[in-house]
Amino acid sequence: xxxxxxxxxxxxxxxxxxxxxxxxxxxxxxxxxxxxxxxxxxxxxxxxxxxxxxxxxxxxxxxxxxxxxxxxxxxxxxxxxxxxxxxxxxxxxxxxxxxxxxxxxxxxxxx
Amino acid sequence: xxxxxxxxxxxxxxxxxxxxxxxxxxxxxxxxxxxxxxxxxxxxxxxxxxxxxxxxxxxxxxxxxxxxxxxxxxxxxxxxxxxxxxxxxxxxxxxxxxxxxxxxxxxxxxxxxxxxxxxxxxxxxxxxxxxxxxxxxxxxxxxxxxxxxxxxxxxxxxxxxxxxxxxxxxxxxxxxxxxxxxxxxxxxxxxxxxxxxxxxxxxxxxxxxxxxxxxxxxxxxxxxxxxxxxxxxxxxxxxxxxxxxxxxxxxxxxxxxxxxxxxxxxxxxxxxxxxxxxxxxxxxxxxxxxxxxxxxxxxxxxxxxxxxxxxxxxxxxxxxxxxxxxxxxxxxxxxxxxxxxxxxxxxxxxxx
Numbered sequence: 001x002x003x004x005x006x007x008x009x010x011x012x013x014x015x016x017x018x019x020x021x022x023x024x025x026x027x028x029x030x031x032x033x034x035x036x037x038x039x040x041x042x043x044x045x046x047x048x049x050x051x052x053x054x055x056x057x058x059x060x061x062x063x064x065x066x067x068x069x070x071x072x073x074x075x076x077x078x079x080x081x082x083x084x085x086x087x088x089x090x091x092x093x094x095x096x097x098x099x100x101x102x103x104x105x106x107x108x109x110x111x
Numbered sequence: 112x113x114x115x116x117x118x119x120x121x122x123x124x125x126x127x128x129x130x131x132x133x134x135x136x137x138x139x140x141x142x143x144x145x146x147x148x149x150x151x152x153x154x155x156x157x158x159x160x161x162x163x164x165x166x167x168x169x170x171x172x173x174x175x176x177x178x179x180x181x182x183x184x185x186x187x188x189x190x191x192x193x194x195x196x197x198x199x200x201x202x203x204x205x206x207x208x209x210x211x212x213x214x215x216x217x218x219x220x221x222x223x224x225x226x227x228x229x230x231x232x233x234x235x236x237x238x239x240x241x242x243x244x245x246x247x248x249x250x251x252x253x254x255x256x257x258x259x260x261x262x263x264x265x266x267x268x269x270x271x272x273x274x275x276x277x278x279x280x281x282x283x284x285x286x287x288x289x290x291x292x293x294x295x296x297x298x299x300x301x302x303x304x305x306x307x308x309x310x311x312x313x314x315x316x317x318x319x320x321x322x323x324x325x326x327x328x329x330x331x332x333x334x335x336x337x338x339x340x341x342x343x344x345x346x347x348x349x350x351x352x353x354x355x356x357x358x359x360x361x362x363x364x365x366x367x368x369x370x371x372x373x374x375x376x377x378x379x380x381x382x383x384x385x386x387x388x389x390x391x392x393x394x395x396x397x398x399x400x401x402x403x404x405x406x407x408x409x410x411x412x413x414x415x416x417x418x419x420x421x422x423x424x425x426x427x428x429x430x431x432x433x434x435x436x437x438x439x440x441x442x443x444x445x446x447x448x449x450x451x452x453x454x455x456x457x458x459x460x461x462x463x
Contacts, residue, residue: 074334076283
């Protein structure tokens with residue numbers, strides 16, 4: 001058993017999850033490929049959203065995949081970094097907005 | 112960025128046998144990845160066979176004013192190989208006696224050959240070749256006063272121009288092709304536009320070639336063409352006809368880069384994973400022959416750079432025999448995955 005939790009080689013084996021449950025695996029991959037097709041949003045815009053979310057959910061596989069996907073689509077590094085900041089801003093905002101709950105609770109309990 | 116060819120650096124990778132060993136050993140020898148021939152069998156595809164020849168791609172010399180990081184020719188100012196007038200005459204003789212639809216002139220920078228203009232004029236005057244393509248790196252037009260009037264020369268002879276521009280921004284272009292290349296390329300494109308190239312209502316075709324500036328595959332050709340057209344029009348007022356996306360094949364300088372940056376195995380995995388059977392049916396070696404500066408024949412320009420001559424009894428342009436060549440087997444190795452990945456890749460862009 002390898003000592004690392006994350007192994008870049010595992011990304012190549014992603015499709016193997018269907019081997020243990022073909023029905024749900026197939027449904028997931030069908031859904032996934034449909035989501036990323038051109039729609040009201042362009043595939044390019046979706047790639048940038050995916051990159052931002054990859055950072056927020058701390059997924060190293062997704063970061064590798066969507067950095068490469070962005071390069072293939074001609075997305076520039078400045079656009080990629082802006083997308084990451086959007087994710088970071090939402091994430092930090094989500095932490096800080098709980099500060100209001102803290103303030104409310106503080107005031108409720110205080111004289 | 113290197114200013115010398117691999118050959119001038121006496122790099123191990125200037126040896127084509129060494130390149131072929133790298134492409135056949137390791138992950139392909141230990142079974143981690145299938146060889147290209149095995150992949151064709153996996154998809155029950157027949158061996159790749161030539162169809163009717165329509166394109167004669169002639170590499171008239173390896174000299175170039177640029178030393179691009181990805182160049183499969185290993186071209187540069189230090190490369191002195193140039194086609195002789197005798198070999199050019201032998202090429203013209205083939206065009207005179209065979210139905211060649213298109214002649215595709217490449218290099219190096221083909222414009223640097225001292226007989227370049229003579230060769231173009233002779234093809235137009237003496238043959239019924241429908242289309243003459245010149246693969247211009249653009250910067251050569253601005254490199255010296257003697258090249259400044261080339262756009263007019265090309266227009267006069269109705270030459271179809273296919274030019275490399277890796278990206279519509281300075282940074283990525285200069286990293287791949289050298290400092291200052293982007294600005295000079297833009298000036299050259301504006302010159303082409305001024306004589307009518309790429310403009311609506313003219314027959315003067317100007318195509319751009321995009322190839323990735325790194326260890327990744329090209330994205331969708333149409334989406335990238337839209338991005339290029341928008342950016343070049345808005346930023347520089349430049350018009351062009353089409354964008355061709357070309358995959359970097361893992362040979363020569365790009366192979367050197369892949370190995371040095373430790374991207375070789377991942378890149379080969381990406382090429383193999385993206386194998387597209389539809390692209391395999393339309394690869395350019397089925398209707399194209401490549402001629403080297405010495406007059407030898409190859410299935411494609413990449414095989415020329417790997418010194419894999421056509422598998423035919425006669426392999427020199429002076430002994431050209433169309434029927435014999437149509438019977439030949441195409442020479443394959445793992446670099447061929449570059450032409451079958453995703454939407455496929457050829458000198459005319461994607462193929463599937």
